[in-house]
Amino acid sequence: MVIVLMGVSGSGKTTVGKQLAADLGWKFVEGDDYHPPENVAKMAGGTPLTDADRRPWLKALRQRIDAACATDENIVVACSALKHEYRDYLERDDPACVRYVYLHGSEALFRERLESRKGHFMGANMLRSQLEAMEPPVGEVTVDAAPPPDRIAADIRAKLGAPATPSAPVPASPAGSGCGPC
Ligand SMILES: Nc1ncnc2c1ncn2[C@@H]1O[C@H](COP(=O)(O)OP(=O)(O)OP(=O)(O)O)[C@@H](O)[C@H]1O
Ligand SMILES: O=C(O)[C@H](O)[C@@H](O)[C@H](O)[C@H](O)CO
Structure with a gap:
């Protein structure tokens, strides 16, 4: 499964994405690296x-994303994915494998964060253009980007129905059912 954390610059995709991936025991993929x-x-x-x-x-x-879906790899991706057409494109090969989570918050909050962030190429001067390009998703999980990252990650897990811990035991099947974890 692929969880794509989306939103404008400063919404916390990287920060929350790392937290969520750590909580789930999944790999984190930084979209900016691409x-x-x-x-x-x-x-x-x-x-x-x-x-x-x-x-x-x-x-x-x-x-x-396609490689993860083809191999049943579980990853959390941080990617702004601002427009409907970008999101359609990213999930086109296997829509059932991809879930978007939108980090929603105020311009003032994101601006303040970007103004105090150090060592990143993206400045607060780009926020307005990001907000203008943003087409909020319809029917996808949306979370409030303002609380601390661990609270947001917990909110995402609850809304997606994802496992609470990385090591949650797979229920044992009755002997001889031949059904494994199903
Ligand atoms: N929930 C949060 N609470 C407090 N600070 C946060 C939170 N989320 C992110 N931050 C801080 O805000 C700044 C921006 O966060 P981050 O880099 O994760 O955003 P981003 O959406 O990945 O941005 P970009 O798209 O520009 O890469 C960072 O300095 C980060 O530490
Ligand atoms: O589509 C875009 O305009 C870009 O991808 C940005 O969203 C940046 O990647 C990111 O916000 C900076 O870290």
């Missing part, structure tokens, strides 16, 4: 990406 260097340079220079800029990034991320 940007070509020219995209990072553009964002660092204060220019928002275009749809065309995002195409190679989304293609690379989709390949990572």
